[in-house]
Every structure is written in structure tokens, then in C-alpha cells.
Amino acid sequence: MHDDNHNTAHGDQDDARIQALLKDYPMPQAAAGFYDQALARATVKGARRERNRWLLSGFGGAIAAGLALWLLSSTLLHTPGMQSAGDTVSASIPGITMTLEEPRTVNLVFASATALDAVTLTVTLPAGVELAGFPGQSEVSWETSLTAGRNLLPLRLVALTPVGGELLARLEHENRDRLFRLRLNIS
Amino acid sequence: MSAADRNLAFERLVRPHFDRLYRLAWRLAGSKAEAEDLFQELLLKAYGLLDQLVSIDQPGPWLGRVMYNLFIDERRRFARRRLQLVAEGELPGDGLAAIAGSSDPVMDGQRRETIRRLDRALAMLSTDHRVVVLLHDTEGYKLEEIQELTGTPLGTVKSRLHRARAQLREILEKDGTLC
Numbered sequence: 001m002h003d004d005n006h007n008t009a010h011g012d013q014d015d016a017r018i019q020a021l022l023k024d025y026p027m028p029q030a031a032a033g034f035y036d037q038a039l040a041r042a043t044v045k046g047a048r049r050e051r052n053r054w055l056l057s058g059f060g061g062a063i064a065a066g067l068a069l070w071l072l073s074s075t076l077l078h079t080p081g082m083q084s085a086g087d088t089v090s091a092s093i094p095g096i097t098m099t100l101e102e103p104r105t106v107n108l109v110f111a112s113a114t115a116l117d118a119v120t121l122t123v124t125l126p127a128g129v130e131l132a133g134f135p136g137q138s139e140v141s142w143e144t145s146l147t148a149g150r151n152l153l154p155l156r157l158v159a160l161t162p163v164g165g166e167l168l169a170r171l172e173h174e175n176r177d178r179l180f181r182l183r184l185n186i187s
Numbered sequence: 188m189s190a191a192d193r194n195l196a197f198e199r200l201v202r203p204h205f206d207r208l209y210r211l212a213w214r215l216a217g218s219k220a221e222a223e224d225l226f227q228e229l230l231l232k233a234y235g236l237l238d239q240l241v242s243i244d245q246p247g248p249w250l251g252r253v254m255y256n257l258f259i260d261e262r263r264r265f266a267r268r269r270l271q272l273v274a275e276g277e278l279p280g281d282g283l284a285a286i287a288g289s290s291d292p293v294m295d296g297q298r299r300e301t302i303r304r305l306d307r308a309l310a311m312l313s314t315d316h317r318v319v320v321l322l323h324d325t326e327g328y329k330l331e332e333i334q335e336l337t338g339t340p341l342g343t344v345k346s347r348l349h350r351a352r353a354q355l356r357e358i359l360e361k362d363g364t365l366c
Contacts, residue, residue: 017365018352021305022324027213030223035205038227043194046234105220156220 093166095183098129103158108169108180109151116146120172123155126165129184130158146171159186197237201230204247211251214321215258217310225261229254251336262314301364308358312351319344320351 098104122141125131131140153169169180188196208229212222232253233240243249309317322328322336330348334341359365 014356014365015352018355018359019324021301021359021364022320022355025305025321025325026302027210028219030205030209034223035202035209038223038230039198039202041227042230042234043197046231103223105224154218154220154224156223 093181093183095185097185097187098157098159098164100159100162100186103156105154105156106167106182108153108155108182110146110153110171110180112146112151116173118173119144119146120170121153122168122170122172124168124170125157126163126167126184128159128161128163128186129165129167130160131155157184159184162186193237196241197234200237200240200246201233201250204250207247208250208254210326211254211322212258214326215255215318217317225254225258228257232257248332248335252338255336304359304362304364305355308355308362308364311358312354316347316351316354319347320355323348324352 096104096106120141120143122139123131124139127138131137155167157167164184164186167182167184169182171178171180209222209226212225212229213219216222216225229250233250236253240246240249309321312320318337319333322333323330328336330341330344333339333344337344339347356365
């Protein structure tokens with residue numbers, strides 16, 4: 001497979017161990033039907049894009065959603081002066097529209113004034129909306145770090161009922177927390 | 188050409204490369220959701236360039252370069268992505284989901300732990316280093332193929348590969364994965 005021969009003699013043995021690990025590094029196969037769906041979307045949307053070139057640019061709908069959210073959310077989190085979740089609910093909640101049973105990636109962008117370690121991020125979903133890959137779970141939580149500036153979190157969502165509701169993303173750090181809300185409308 | 192003929196021509200050109208492109212998307216993006224978005228965006232882009240695509244001798248490498256450029260463009264758009272890198276192992280579609288079970292739960296557990304550590308180590312590399320080492324050592328791309336795909340000089344590709352392996356070795360020795 002490899003015909004490259006650029007390793008130094010000194011590193012050959014160690015490199016072989018690393019390569020053995022990497023050779024078996026797994027990757028999920030594409031979901032059944034994904035290729036067909038992607039192809040169908042490309043031909044339908046591609047044809048539409050041809051007709052409406054002036055409307056579209058950039059990295060597609062998912063990123064567009066992320067940019068919109070950033071515009072709305074980037075001013076909300078300015079650490080270390082994080083306030084309590086109860087104090088920070090905005091009267092104007094940003095929203096997106098999803099198509100029933102059609103997965104969509106929403107990119108949440110959190111802006112932080114400083115780098116923060118040991119931040120707990122909890123995402124809570126409304127009934128009938130799931131995080132792709134976590135069937136039946138309405139809440140997912142994990143510990144992470146924030147860098148100074150913008151921090152991107154892509155969430156692949158799928159709506160299983162037409163009800164919709166609010167997605168909540170809560171950041172917690174040293175007894176302070178911050179709540180972000182996103183309205184999910186289902187069409 | 189009718190829309191149906193155009194769609195058929197497009198499918199004939201791109202479908203043979205789907206598996207390899209999907210794998211490339213996954214190795215570039217590092218998570219299933221982003222890989223699927225990247226794959227989708229490639230098809231949209233390629234569809235718009237169909238007139239150009241039909242005249243290309245080797246659509247596979249061309250599609251790979253388009254995908255890589257889309258990935259780079261998107262990465263530049265969001266220069267800071269640490270949250271995503273840290274969190275990706277916890278998001279759906281990470282590498283652990285792809286491990287087939289064996290009849291030996293102890294071995295499965297050990298392998299999962301090794302891969303979890305490899306995930307963490309790879310996440311500590313820069314994107315340039317991670318992409319080169321994954322394409323070369325995991326996907327089997329030749330150095331020249333990576334050079335062509337990324338538009339990076341061969342010497343730089345070699346040095347990135349060398350540096351990436353050295354960094355992985357250091358991290359994995361420190362955490363006990365490599366003794």
C-alpha cells in the first residue's frame with residue numbers, strides 16, 4: 001500500500017507501532033441510504049441553486065444556521081462574568097425550522113472572553129426531537145473546554161414528531177451557568 | 188440536456204467514488220455529522236460544476252480536491268474550534284461506534300480504551316498534522332496523493348507526517364498506551 005520510504009532508521013520501530021494503531025483506527029460506514037439521499041438532495045438543490053445562484057453561498061444550510069445563531073448568541077456569553085441561567089433568558093429566542101424526519105446539523109457557536117477549562121455543557125432537547133445517534137435521549141451532557149473567542153458545537157438533530165419546542169444548551173463553570181435557547185419549528 | 192439526463196450523467200460520474208469520498212470526509216472532519224455535511228456540500232458544489240466535471244479524466248482526485256478545499260474554507264470561517272474537537276468523542280458517530288464486537292469482551296474493552304486514547308491524541312494534533320497522518324497511515328494515501336489533494340509541497344507533507352507521528356508517540360507513551 002505504501003511505497004514511501006522516508007523514515008529515518010532511528011524512528012522506524014516507533015513509527016511502526018504508531019502506524020499499527022492508526023491502521024486499525026475505525027470509522028463508521030455511511031448509514032444505509034445516505035448516499036442516495038445525498039445524491040437526491042444535490043440534484044434537487046443543485047438545480048434550484050442553479051436557478052437562484054444569487055441566493056446561496058458558503059457552506060450550506062447548516063453553516064448558515066450556525067452563523068445566524070452566532071450573531072444572536074455571541075453577545076450573550078462574556079465570561080468570566082457569567083450570570084445565572086435564570087437571569088439570562090432573552091425575550092427574543094432565535095429559531096430554526098426543521099423538516100420532519102430529515103436530519104439537520106445546527107451549529108451552536110459560543111463566544112467566550114477568556115479560555116475556560118472544566119466547562120460542563122448540557123444539551124436538552126424538546127420531546128420529539130433527538131440528537132442523531134442518541135435515540136431516546138432527551139439530554140446529553142459532557143465536560144469540555146472553551147477557548148477565548150468563538151467555539152463551535154455542531155449538533156445533528158432529527159425531528160420525529162411535528163411538535164417542536166425549545167433546545168436548551170447550558171454552560172456551567174465554577175458555580176456559574178449560562179443558558180442558551182433555540183426555538184425548533186418543525187414543518 | 189434535460190434535467191433527468193443531467194442528473195443521470197452526474198450520478199454516473201460521482202457514484203463510483205462515494206465510498207472513498209465519504210472516508211475522506213470523515214477523516215477530514217472527524218465526526219459523522221460534519222462528514223455528512225461535507226459530503227453533501229461536495230455533491231452540491233460538484234453538481235454546479237458538472238460541465239467542468241464531464242471533461243475531467245479522473246473525477247476521483249478532482250472531487251477529493253474540491254472536498255478538501257471546502258473543508259479548508261469552512262475551517263477558515265471558524266478559526267476557533269476547540270470545543271468541537273474536545274467534544275467530538277462524545278458526539279454521535281465517533282470512531283468507537285464503528286468497532287465490531289468480538290467474542291472476547293476483555294479484548295473489546297482493551298481495544299475500545301486504546302482507540303479512546305488514540306482519539307484523544309489525534310485531537311491534540313493540529314488539523315494539518317491530523318489530516319496527513321490519517322490519510323497516510325489509516326487510509327493508505329501515498330505522499331504524492333496527499334500533496335496533490337492538499338496542494339502542499341511534498342517536503343511539507345513529509346515533515347507533517349513525521350511530526351504527527353512523533354507527537355502521537357509522545358502522547359501515547361505518556362498515557363501508557365505505548366510502553
